[in-house]
Amino acid sequence: MIEIQNLTKDFGTIKAVDSLSLKVPEATTVGFLGPNGAGKTTTIKILTNLISATSGRAFLHGTDVVTNPKEALAHVGAVVETPEFYPFLTPDETLAYLGSVRGMHAKDIRERGSEVLHQVKLDQWRKTRIGKFSKGMKQRLAIAQALLHEPDILILDEPTSGLDPRGMVEVREIIRDLKKEKYTIFMSSHLLGEVQEVCDRAALIDHGKLLVYDSIDKLKTISKVTKIEVVTVGAASDALLGSVTKLPNVRTVERVGGNVFLVTFEGQIDSRADLLLSIQASGAKVSGFSQVGLPLEMMYMDLVKESR
Secondary structure (H helix, E strand, O other): EEEEEEEEEEEOOOEEEEEEEEEEEEOEEEEEEEOOOOOHHHHHHHHOOOOOOOOOEEOOEEEEOOOOOOOOOEEEEEHHHHHHOOOOOOOHHHHHHHHHOOOHHHHHHHHHHHHHHHHOOOOOHOOHHHHHOOHHHHHHHHHHHHHHOOEEEEEEEOOOOOOHHHHHHHHHHHHHHHHOOOOOOEEEEEEEHHHHHHOEEEEEEEOOOOEEEEEHHHHHHHEEEEEEEEOOOOOHHHHHHHHHHHHOOEEEEEEOOEEEEEEEEOOOOOHHHHHHHHHHHHHOEEEEEEEEEEEHHHHHHHHHHOOO
């Protein structure tokens, strides 16, 4: 449904996107993950024909976005950067206007408008002026307008950015519901937990380069670096922490409490079991031994570190 081939975008001497290639299968939700400035929004703007690429190609439904943007984007809904609407219009009036711009018939706009406002849980606000809306409500309205013309592909640029916790939960619930309807969703984010929670696959980029692209389940197993919280019965001595630091595959040891310390460890499950045995052999009575943080987060931070 989406194919990017050797996409590059230069802004003077800055290479915002660097020979990026990836494919998004039909009915798949892909998280486009990276820190601020990684090239996510630039890539999305190229996909939606808001800016042109320096080189490379991008296809939607097999149609080249550069040479035939109208056809390529005909079945695409998008929310790019922070959505803004005329504050004196209502959701009904906004969708009527945007639907007419897309060439939709008035009857279709009314019927479809009711459907999408229900999807994004704005039914009771459809006659309220948007100037009274919270940022989260505007974000949901932005998703509604992206769905108005019944697209197959949704492109969302950091859909929960700047929202409070409740707004973030509401938008994520909408995305989960859309997944059930078999939309192909390409969403950028800098929130690792969000991508791990709602996406099927993740493409991790930094400085415009693709670091890794695979299923969430596969990416979780790729990571060899984990943080392990160790809780001991009684205080953990400095001597104990010093001996743990010298154990194989241990990167760092950090005390976080009198009887709690964190071990940054590189190794798979068997090696972690050996780590526990070694800590116990050092004389510690271990009452807790558990991984903390997200596997995807640890892997991503490791890959970003290697790419710099």
